[in-house]
Amino acid sequence: MTGLDLACRTVGGSVVAASDESFGIKERLIDAAEPDFVPGTFDLRGEVVDGWETRRHAPAPDWVIIRLGVPGRLHTVDVDTRFFTGNHPTGCTLYAATLAAGTDSCDPRVDWRLLSPLTALKADAHNPIAVDDPRRYTHLKLVIASDGGVARLRAYGDPVPDPVLWSGVTVEVSGAEQGVASSTAATRSTPTPGRSSPRTGRRTWDQAGKRGAGVTSGPTPTMR
Numbered sequence: 001m002t003g004l005d006l007a008c009r010t011v012g013g014s015v016v017a018a019s020d021e022s023f024g025i026k027e028r029l030i031d032a033a034e035p036d037f038v039p040g041t042f043d044l045r046g047e048v049v050d051g052w053e054t055r056r057h058a059p060a061p062d063w064v065i066i067r068l069g070v071p072g073r074l075h076t077v078d079v080d081t082r083f084f085t086g087n088h089p090t091g092c093t094l095y096a097a098t099l100a101a102g103t104d105s106c107d108p109r110v111d112w113r114l115l116s117p118l119t120a121l122k123a124d125a126h127n128p129i130a131v132d133d134p135r136r137y138t139h140l141k142l143v144i145a146s147d148g149g150v151a152r153l154r155a156y157g158d159p160v161p162d163p164v165l166w167s168g169v170t171v172e173v174s175g176a177e178q179g180v181a182s183s184t185a186a187t188r189s190t191p192t193p194g195r196s197s198p199r200t201g202r203r204t205w206d207q208a209g210k211r212g213a214g215v216t217s218g219p220t221p222t223m224r
Contacts, residue, residue: 003075007140007155008032012069015052016105016139019062024053024149026064035151037083050083053149063143064153065105071098071138072159074115079127079142080152088123089144096137105139112141136160 007013010032018026028035028051035050054062074096081088095112099105116129140155 003156004070004072004159005154006068006070006072006074006157006159007066007153008069010069014067014069016065016067018052018054018064019060020054021052022055024049024051026052028052029064029150029153030066031152035080035082049149049151051149051151053084053087054144054147056147061143061145062147063141066140066142066153066155067105068138068140068155070159071136071162072157073134073136074131074140074155074157076154076156077115077129077131077140078152078154078156079121079129079150080125080154081121081127081149082124082151084149084151085124087148089121089146089148089150091118091120091145092127092129093118093143093145094129094131095141095143096133096135097139097141098136099138113137115140118145131157136162 004011005013007030009030013030015026015029031050037050039047041047052064077094079092094115096115097105097110097112099110103110113133113135115131115133119127119129121127140153142150142153144150
């Protein structure tokens with residue numbers, strides 16, 4: 001699975017609502033960190049799980065709605081059930097919608113489009129689901145066929161910026177939210193792609209200390 005995770009909290013994703021979260025909070029679904037589980041750890045909900053988990057007696061299929069941090073075209077959604085061995089959902093259905101800013105995603109009038117029909121889920125495993133839909137989406141809805149837990153939900157795709165938001169403003173076009181991906185570089189530092197900027201703290205591309213063939217630079221300034 002490759003591409004940008006459009007739902008991840010790192011790029012601004014958020015879990016808007018869920019039908020139930022009795023045993024595991026919904027916000028863990030989009031954590032950037034890999035899921036983990038420490039047996040014998042308890043809180044007010046019971047044994048602590050690293051993911052979203054619903055109660056055992058749900059009268060109807062449970063669901064969760066995620067606002068993508070970066071809207072775009074989805075090509076793979078990974079319903080990750082790692083560490084949920086006997087308490088994972090038996091299957092899931094995926095929907096998506098394109099909503100204007102400020103629209104209530106829980107409104108029953110929302111036009112949820114089917115991305116993937118009911119798909120069986122394996123326990124304690126990645127469950128990648130291919131999406132064949134060229135449309136741009138802002139929200140994703142996961143409906144599980146039975147109660148249970150999902151550790152992470154990754155929505156891999158290509159960012160597609162909204163041209164309406166560009167009207168009359170200056171846009172920084174080199175970010176991932178505008179669909180930019182780094183391909184090649186003449187030189188790079190190792191082992192990390194670059195250093196943190198002392199001003200912003202963000203990672204930056206940094207050339208190796210010694211310039212080699214294929215790297216050009218301007219004249220060295222003379223101190224006077």
